[in-house]
Amino acid sequence: MFKRANSLVRFAVERRVTMGMVVAGILVLGWLSLTRMPLEFLPAFSSSNITVRAPYRSSSPEEVERLLVRPLEDSLGTINGIDTMSASAAADGARVRISFIDGTDMDMAAMEVRDRIDRVRHLLPSDLERVTIRRFQTTDIPVLRFDISADWPQERLYDFAENILLRRLERLDGVAQVDIDGLRIPELQVNLDPARLQAHSVDVRQLVTLLRNNNVNVSGGEIREGSRKLLVRNVGEFSSPEEIRALPLNSRGLRLGDVAEVAYTFPQQEDFNYLNGVESLTVRVNKTSSANVLAVVKPVKAELEAIRELPEAAGFDYHIFADASRDVRKGLGQLRDAGLLGGLLAILAMYLFLRRFRTTALVALAIPISVVSTFVLLYFLRQLANLDITLNVVSLAGLMLALGMLVDNSVVVIESIFRHRNELGESSYVSALHGASEVALPIVASTATTICVFLPLIFLGGGGRFELYMLNIGVTVCIVMVASLLVALTVVPMAAVTLLKTQDARPNGWIDGLKRLYGGVLELTLRHRFLFVLSILAMFAGVIHLFGTIERSFSMRSLERQVIVKVDTPRQYSLAQTQELFEELYTLFDSRRDELDIADISYNYDRGTGRSRASWRRTRQFDLYLEDEEESDLTTAEVRDRLREILPVRAGVGLRISTSRGRHGSSGVEVELMGTDPVVLELLGQQVAAGLAGLPVIRDVDTSLESGDEEIHVQVQRERAMQTGLSSRAVAFTVNNALSSRAVSHFKTGEREVELMVQYREQDRETLDQLKNVPVFAGGTRVPLGALAEFAVVQGPRTIERENHLAKVTVSANTSSPTASFGAMQMIGGMMNQIAMPPGYEWSFGRWNRHMQRDQDSGLFALLFALPLVYMLMAALFESFTQPFTIMFSVPFALLGVGVVMKLAGQPWETMTMIGLIILLGVVVNNAIVLIDHINYLRQTGLDRREAIIRGGQHRLRPILITAVTTILGLTPMIAPFLFPQWFGPVEGRSATWAPMGLVIVGGLTTSTFLTLLIIPTIYSLIDDFTLFVKRVARAV
Structure with missing residues (x-):
């Protein structure tokens, strides 16, 4: 190895023109590589988790758990390689999250998940919407998020968003997907009049069946006519609302339009989203995996400005509140500034030690050449080795870290050359050759030891934050060190022959x-x-x-500065009262913008009917986006403390500051309780929450035991139903068809397929008495629902959580400071040991805390593994x-x-x-x-x-x-x-x-x-x- 290093030195010294051309070529290639390297906010990352989502609106969490969660759990739980499986059931659907062990083939795992879902599809509700399977990747993180607002009628807003905004943005190069949250999609509504239904003795169940059976296109095979082959297709789908109105319901000429209002319209607004006090819609722009963040966001911004200038966009406005390109530019700017400042300080330090301008300039030359060479090597590794290497905030941090070490090898080489030239009296050629060759072994050894500490990554596996950061930082640092080694053994000796022509024996006092x-x-x-x-x-x-x-911390530093304030209102609150409360809170936060360093205020709430279409969104909360740390005086923890002091107290209203994870960050601690009986878990959860509230470092205790919507339980009396020839199932179907907001079929119009909704008119499904009067038909006889069932109003859960087939309750809290999480976990461990857990019940720290523990375990493993590696490498080099x-x-x-x-x-x-x-x-x-x-x-x-x-x-x-x-x-x-x-x-x-x-x-x-x-x-x-x-x-x- 060292003979080759000496040969490299000799080649650089003897072929100086050739080396000069090589350096010039590297500079050109470096510029080209830098312009072609993808710029990302975070490193490319594919999770070992798969999430299954099954939207099922107008349901209760208990119904979703019974109809969706348990069948999915039973089927998906048989897949090999599962680490943990968690599920949640809410009023708008189910979600199952499967975490696989390290090393699992995730493409194969995704295929198995889809296969298991297909196997139980017949056990799931027939009106279930499409089940989606998703595996998180960094491309799922939007590169741009902005809110749009316009004081327009809903029809004009929808038409503008669909036909202008979405189409013009999605056609841009590098844009993979554009989503709009909160945009109401039109639907074909069949609003039934119960009085007319009763007058004509129309059974809702039969009406829904009739609609479904008359809205189908079916292939009928083919026929041959001479030499021609003709396909036969039975066309039966509805083509217009008028055709639906004309649907015959019986042989006496009764039409659907006689008992219902059929309209192509927009559903009632269920979700309300505001940014800085203006009602708006949130737009998320995702890029393709190979696209450059800057190259995507810049055209999108330009297109938004062009759209705003359109005549048909009068009154349209937008506000960007999350921009990944800004973060990347900021990172590049910090790297540039750090490189210039650090390099300048390093050059000044070298001059103070060397007191020779030419020698200092020679060493300083290594900095830009090594950095440029790094970009060349990164680009070649990406292209030739097919590695998913990008320039992101993590790799840029690694490059910033390596800037201080760039000149180490060159300093050793030039000092050795300097000693041979001035102290031993050798010529410039001989001193460059002998001086560089003399230190080839130690600088190769020192570079090798820096690189070898990253070898334990091969054995870590996993996809935790430690592995992700360590890999990206490690690759960058290793490439920088290799580049600096090559520069020290080639460029420095080559330049020394020219710059150190004369001896300089001046003493350095x-x-x-x-x-x-x-x-x-x-x-x-x-x-x-x-x-x-x-x-x-x-x-x-x-x-x-x-x-x-020294304290330990399990918290994750977030790259975002954000505070979340959750709002819990009594269930009897009307929409007007909710709006008044949120406007009051917004006024409070808006008046404290300067004091709390708030940049943007976003808040959202729903109508509270349980029909929200914003599936899996957090509703009824404020998101306070803080100014960048460079422009602020307060930390996020200090903002939270001040918010606690100013939050108003209102009867029945709960205001609490939620734990915020942000991008690759989390704050606080979580305790998960698992067992078989939700009632026992609720009692344990309340006990744990009370215990956490008494700990000195704990703030903002929260639980997953939020009460959900009030529910009317309809208990069919079987004896009464049997006397009329009805079953509980028939009664349930009648109620569901009359009141549910789930689609019974679909209607194609233009380029879209919209949902076909059948339900009672809004004014006919508002009270319990109206529910009792819903007619149920049995053998042509109409029986009111109230004669067949008992009714009870109860408080239902908002969400039911499960993990590994057990019910789960989560208790979460913030800590007094980001560094207090480890001490808090020790206190919580002691507290939990004092709580008597019933047999079959267990507790653990939350998923994020477990991830932090795994990261620290991985770090300790890598550290202990690296020590013998460094020793063995040096033993081999020194023999x-x-x-x-x-x-x-x-x-x-x-x-x-x-x-x-x-x-x-x-x-x-x-x-x-x-x-x-x-x-x-x-x-x-x-x-x-x-x-x-x-x-x-x-x-x-x-x-x-x-x-x-x-x-x-x-x-x-x-x-x-x-x-x-x-x-x-x-x-x-x-x-x-x-x-x-x-x-x-x-x-x-x-x-x-x-x-x-x-x-x-x-x-x-x-x-x-x-x-x-x-x-x-x-x-x-x-x-x-x-x-x-x-x-x-x-x-x-």
Whole structure:
């Protein structure tokens, strides 16, 4: 390997014009690669979860659980590879979420899920809408979300949205899908008049059957007429509302229009959505997997402006409140600024150490060439290896992290060349060749150790946030380090031949004095080796104690700043009262925009009829979008605290601040209770909620035990029904057909297929007395429903939750700060141990908390795995068992600095600090590698051990200090917002996400550099003595 490295150096020095052309080609390819790399907000990610959704409106959660959830659970539960299966039943349908174990073939799993659903399709309700199967991917995250508003009639708004807005946006390159939430879709309504039905003795069940049977097209085979083959098709579908009105109901000339109003119209508005006080619809734009975020969003914005200028769009307006391209641009801007600032600081530091402008410029040249080379390698890996590599906020963070390490290899090379040129008097050609070749081994070894710490990812598997971030950061850092190594072994020697033509033996006063001082200190440490060994042991004990005092956090840092306020109103609240309440709350929040750093206020509520079509949306809540951290003075936690103080108290109204996860983030803790009896779970849930409310770090306790809509239970009296020849099923079908808002068939009009709805008129289905008078026909005899059944008004659940075939209740809460989750979980664990769980009932922390625990377990595994990998790699490179052991002492030296800086900064252990520690493990040994390798080289030239240690330390003092200082200064832009929130805004968003990673590296590298220079030489001499002693004993034996 090193012979090849030396050959590469020789080629670069001898073929300088060729190397110049290679560099020029890399610059051109780098620009092309950067412009062609996809830009994303988050890395490409495919979940190991599959979600099955079955919309079933106008139902109760109990009915959905019985008719949908349990059959789906029984069928889907037989699939191999399932980790957990959770389900929920609500008034508008069922949802089943299946989590598969790591390594499952998800394409095959999706096929099996669809097959199992097909097997039980005959057991599901016949009027069930289409069952959808979805596997989450990052392309499911909208790249643009905006609200549209227009004071138009509903018909004009629908026509504009369907025929202008959607069509013009969906035709743009890179746009995969455009969805509009809250847009009412027209339907064909058959509103029955019960009085006319009774007068003509029309049975609703028969009427619905008649509609279904007369609205079909059926293939009739084919006939041959001579040489022609003609297909036969029975055309029976309705083509117009008039045709439906004319449908005969009996042989006496009775038509459907005689007993019902048939109209192509819009349904009653059930959901209300507002943005900044204006009623609006929310539009979500998704891009294709291969499209560039910036290349998609920019044309969409331009198209929106063009649409707004259309004559037919007078009165139309839109407001963008979530823009992924803005986040990407912001990340690129931060990377650019960090690169410029970090690079400038690193160059200044190098000049202070080298005091030579040409030498400093030569090293600085490595920064842009290495960065550009990184883009080339990333693009080639994407194209040739078919890897889904993108530029996203995570990979950009990795690139920002690596900026400080870009010049490390070049600094070592140029310092060695500089020494050969000015101290040994070699020519520029010979000094470039010998100087670069001399340090080829240590810089290859140091680069290899940085790369090898990412190898444990191969064995982690899974799709957690730790694996996702570690993989993207790791790939970027590895490519950057490979690029910097190649630049150090080629471009730097090539340029040195030209730039270092003349010798420059000017003394460097302060660095020469520092070398003399350092030499004296080494003399002292070598004379008092055992005293230093005792100090090392004391240091290790201090490290262990210090790490035991650092808090741990299981919370996920969110990249969004958002607060959710949920609103619970009494069920007797009318729509007018709900509107008044929300307007009052909006006025309150709007008046505190500046105080609370609120950028946008979105809120939504439903009519409360249980017929909401906004399936799976959170209704009756405020979403407060906060200003970016750079433009704000408050953290999200501080905003939540202030909101608690100003939220009004209103009788019967519940206002609570909900836990918010945002994109790749979560806050708070969850406790899940599971068992067989929902009543017992409800009691346990109330007990746990009361216990959580008493814990000091817990805020905003919430449960899944929300009461749902009031329900009228119709209990058919079987004896009465049998006397009239009716069954409970026949009675239920009659009630369902009369009152349900589910479609009985479909009606094709133009380019759309709309739902055909049959139900009583709105004014005929408002009271309990009207329900009792619903006629049920038996053998031509009309019997009122009230004569066949008993009625009871009860409070139903809003949602029924299940997990692994057991009923589930979830208790959730916020914590007093984002770093308090681990302490809160310990308190909750102690509290739960005091609660007597009945046999067959169990509890666990929520899914997000379990994911955080898994991430930290993965981080610990990767860290413990990386340690022996680094040792084995160095043993192979040095062909020694003992010298790598000496170098590994750099790790505890680094841990001392990590512990100190985390304690001073109040930073807990979390996912990003674990990633930073793993990267530090590969970086921190580099100084010791460079030092030990040069000591070995000097001993091979004939110097005794003591002289080689002292002189080797003096020779390598400057490059070690330069690489450490440049790395630390290069990371300064990343950690500065974390350390100085008074200048950069609250520690949230990117500063809270990425800064802990840089903080760990800076703290560890600072102490490790200092202690490596002082203690590693002493340990080297002790271990060398021990090795000699073992050899003497072995020879004696």
